[in-house]
Amino acid sequence: MLDNAEITRAGFGARAGAFIIDRALLLIALCAVRVPAMIAAMFGSTAFTAKSFLFDHSALDVVCWLLSAAYFVLLTYFTGSTLGKKVMHLRVERADGEALRFIDVLYRETVGRFLSGILYLGYLMVLVDKQKRAFHDWLCDTCVVYEDVRFRVREKNAPEAKNYGYSLPDASADAPAEAPRMTDYGYSLQTQPEDGRTETDTEKE
Numbered sequence: 001m002l003d004n005a006e007i008t009r010a011g012f013g014a015r016a017g018a019f020i021i022d023r024a025l026l027l028i029a030l031c032a033v034r035v036p037a038m039i040a041a042m043f044g045s046t047a048f049t050a051k052s053f054l055f056d057h058s059a060l061d062v063v064c065w066l067l068s069a070a071y072f073v074l075l076t077y078f079t080g081s082t083l084g085k086k087v088m089h090l091r092v093e094r095a096d097g098e099a100l101r102f103i104d105v106l107y108r109e110t111v112g113r114f115l116s117g118i119l120y121l122g123y124l125m126v127l128v129d130k131q132k133r134a135f136h137d138w139l140c141d142t143c144v145v146y147e148d149v150r151f152r153v154r155e156k157n158a159p160e161a162k163n164y165g166y167s168l169p170d171a172s173a174d175a176p177a178e179a180p181r182m183t184d185y186g187y188s189l190q191t192q193p194e195d196g197r198t199e200t201d202t203e204k205e
Helices: 014-029 030-041 061-081 082-086 100-116 119-125 135-140 200-202
Strands: 007-009 089-096 142-151
Touching: 007 061, 014 030, 014 061, 014 082, 014 089, 014 119, 030 061, 030 100, 061 100, 089 100, 100 119, 100 135, 135 142
Parallel strands: none
Antiparallel strands: 007 142, 089 142
């Protein structure tokens, strides 16, 4: 379960960008259905495009809506995000951090989006809601977050270098080390006093 303090909620701009990308992709993909139907209607076959199939919608409209709904429902349920959300690095999660349930995703992407689309007021809720949730998020207890950005608690002070497997040298190490005494190597050098006599001469006196 993810803590709400550890995730970054997506704002209106990112979500709107993802939605526009999804709609553009769907518009292109649905041309594979609409174009043949329109060509058939030009040659007199209007059964598929007649506006009396369901209320004031044709069979073509219903098929396109079902394909659009399937796009949002299946991708959101199985991957957590649509293609538009993937481009914007977003994903849908439950507000409590649990795994998405199919019934929640189905309700969110159909009934929830329909209600949010009324004058787009449900989408505009993101601008005023503290949790940055649209109406369909609130309805299904979901939220949209950045999938690769997490808030992490950082210490005020920078961590010590030894935490990364090494330690900084002591300041005293910069000072030149004292030259070793020659007596440590088994012999000694004669010192030269200021009067020019050697240490040996001084000992003889």
